[in-house]
Amino acid sequence: MSSLPNIERLYDDHASALFPFLLNVLRNEADTYDVMQEVFAKLARRSGLLDGVRDERGFLLRLAHNAAIDLMRRQGTRARNYEQLAAEPAALFAGSGDPDEQVFREKLAEALGELPPDQRAIVHLKLWEKLTFQAIAEALEIPPNTAASRYRYARDKLRERLRPIYDEIK
């Protein structure tokens, strides 16, 4: 007899990945909380949702991404995100005692915020979740080639945007 999905165990295993991913995509802590709550409530309501799922983390990232997209559509924040990000770095990264590092993280958060949400999601999954393009494609429900090309485009934009400070502290 298999057991019911343990929501607490799912939270402990995956919340640490879902939180920064959603915060990076949504750029708003309250929205991030809402989407995380929605995801875990959905998992709790539909106990068979994870049946047959091989990559639990990837599946949860996909659920979270879909919920985030739905929220942005409902709120009409997709357009707002572009404009608001520079003013709302959303404390994406942990603080650093090194002033240079702290400045770099703040600039990186701003630069990420200037990317469209879909590119931001891909960059996040590639760099901080270390997913393959195939896994990113499955999580975001896009072709792998699209994931790869969007990633390269976003990475080049970040490099260009951060070049001055990156060269300075390198």
Add this chain to the structure above:
Amino acid sequence: MNSDFEKRLQEQPMREVPGEWRARILAASPAASSTSVWWRQWLWPCPQAWAGLGAAWLLILGMNLAAGDGPAHPATATVAFSRQELADLRQQQAMLAEIIFPVETAEPPKLNPSPRSEMRRTEVVV
């Protein structure tokens, strides 16, 4: 192959999820209360079998409703039957009445031989 730039980005630690969120999010999840899922635990050993059983019952019920005019609505069927048979019954009653009391219906034309004979006689006489 990651470039130095990409490695540099990867080294930047993301913020951790706020600690107080755990209790709030789990408290808001329906499965956090065990009483709400007792029926799921009961069905959990083989949900497909229960679903199949339910589907079979629905199929049987559907077929029963589709095919069974009489058994499904006996009162209606009785009313329809009696209405349909009512005319036949009346016809049969009329036929029975003719058979049982043939004289009453046939008498008037056949019960006047004597006047006719009398009339003939009168005619003959005349």
